[in-house]
Amino acid sequence: MPHTYEFPRPALTVDCVVFGFDGAGLQVLLIKRGIEPFLGTWALPGGFVRMEENLEEAARRELEEETSLRDVFLEQLYTFGDPGRDPRGRVVSVAWFALVHPEQHPAKGDTDASEAAWFHISDLPDLAFDHDHILTTALERLRGKIRYQPVGFELLPKRFTLTQLQALYEAILGRPIDKRNFRKKLLAFDFLIPLDEFTGGAHRPARLHRFDRRKYDTLVKKGFLFEL
Amino acid sequence: MPHTYEFPRPALTVDCVVFGFDGAGLQVLLIKRGIEPFLGTWALPGGFVRMEENLEEAARRELEEETSLRDVFLEQLYTFGDPGRDPRGRVVSVAWFALVHPEQHPAKGDTDASEAAWFHISDLPDLAFDHDHILTTALERLRGKIRYQPVGFELLPKRFTLTQLQALYEAILGRPIDKRNFRKKLLAFDFLIPLDEFTGGAHRPARLHRFDRRKYDTLVKKGFLFEL
Numbered sequence: 001m002p003h004t005y006e007f008p009r010p011a012l013t014v015d016c017v018v019f020g021f022d023g024a025g026l027q028v029l030l031i032k033r034g035i036e037p038f039l040g041t042w043a044l045p046g047g048f049v050r051m052e053e054n055l056e057e058a059a060r061r062e063l064e065e066e067t068s069l070r071d072v073f074l075e076q077l078y079t080f081g082d083p084g085r086d087p088r089g090r091v092v093s094v095a096w097f098a099l100v101h102p103e104q105h106p107a108k109g110d111t112d113a114s115e116a117a118w119f120h121i122s123d124l125p126d127l128a129f130d131h132d133h134i135l136t137t138a139l140e141r142l143r144g145k146i147r148y149q150p151v152g153f154e155l156l157p158k159r160f161t162l163t164q165l166q167a168l169y170e171a172i173l174g175r176p177i178d179k180r181n182f183r184k185k186l187l188a189f190d191f192l193i194p195l196d197e198f199t200g201g202a203h204r205p206a207r208l209h210r211f212d213r214r215k216y217d218t219l220v221k222k223g224f225l226f227e228l
Numbered sequence: 229m230p231h232t233y234e235f236p237r238p239a240l241t242v243d244c245v246v247f248g249f250d251g252a253g254l255q256v257l258l259i260k261r262g263i264e265p266f267l268g269t270w271a272l273p274g275g276f277v278r279m280e281e282n283l284e285e286a287a288r289r290e291l292e293e294e295t296s297l298r299d300v301f302l303e304q305l306y307t308f309g310d311p312g313r314d315p316r317g318r319v320v321s322v323a324w325f326a327l328v329h330p331e332q333h334p335a336k337g338d339t340d341a342s343e344a345a346w347f348h349i350s351d352l353p354d355l356a357f358d359h360d361h362i363l364t365t366a367l368e369r370l371r372g373k374i375r376y377q378p379v380g381f382e383l384l385p386k387r388f389t390l391t392q393l394q395a396l397y398e399a400i401l402g403r404p405i406d407k408r409n410f411r412k413k414l415l416a417f418d419f420l421i422p423l424d425e426f427t428g429g430a431h432r433p434a435r436l437h438r439f440d441r442r443k444y445d446t447l448v449k450k451g452f453l454f455e456l
Contacts, residue, residue, distance in 0.1 A: 002232045008279050009237040012309075012320055051236050051318050055309040079307045079322045081240075081283040090279050092240055092322075094307045147451060148376060223375060225453035 010090040015046035017138035020102035026171040031113035038128035066113035099154040238318040243274035245366035248330035249383040254399040259341030266356035294341035327382040
């Protein structure tokens, strides 16, 4: 049944940039498109907004349908609306982003997405539409965020070493950072709890830490300046 | 000529939250609606996105048509898309925000906006649609921003006193701040140039300052933490 309007309307979609960290590199969750356009090309999970759902519900629904991922904290990123960004005509997309632990997610697919998988951001396939631009915007947001807020709660195991935390920051920044400086500044914020547990064997054991959730949440709200 | 699509589509609008500062309070630029719905009610400047323009161009066009304001720096704020936010049906709005000096702007109107005027945010009329929610979101963004970036270049006269700058911060925060603490912290960032010019007459002259544009811009990019 066709739908008729007095003035032309863009179509409206949502797209999700979901970042993960596997201990080595920053990852993003992509789907392989199961329909035209860009059939067989990797893309961000997403799709058309339905009339009865709000924008976040649409993002959640598409993410779950295409990747089986659910119950993540989605933050609105930016709305992309340049004419010509979609070969089907004018399509405006509201992009969302989330941080999740890759282990939470058993990648799957559906009709629109024949496959879902994690990719290291340092080794990405060609992406459909303007999704490389959306991904770059999300990465810039994440890089800005770690200067003002603690990051890691969603991306690291419950107990982690300072080396793992540094590896996460380096993966987000895309460059090595000075270990001594990183630890000195980080520990000054006092949101880590050192545990009496170690990893790495008897030879060079590394102390495990966990986040002090109360202090972590306060810093997320209050903000800090972490110059790296 | 009607436009027909296979699936229903939301209509797409842009809305602009333009903040100004008149030396006493924070202001927002509103228009009085010249058409239904909400005929005669004050609202944010905005309107429908045309098929051939991008979202920022639409915001710029609507802002100029309805308020005559042009050449402002627009930053995308958030996209509002709850079903039911507009009595005409599903309308999704991409909101933008800007900081401008009220003097730059000779308020006017057009067919959609019979009138345009500045209002103090402490004394607002009832707003159309969910525009009070959009305005609150913009205000939160601005309040967050001043903790991480210098603010004032767009809002203050070229030469200003520290009392004026403090009044701006107080207007944004909506509460008084301690003068000594404010000045001490502010001056430590070193982005103000004291001038050999004074205002306020012979009795209690106050020194004028201007922004060191290079340092100001560096701090906008680099960020700082200004705890007030």
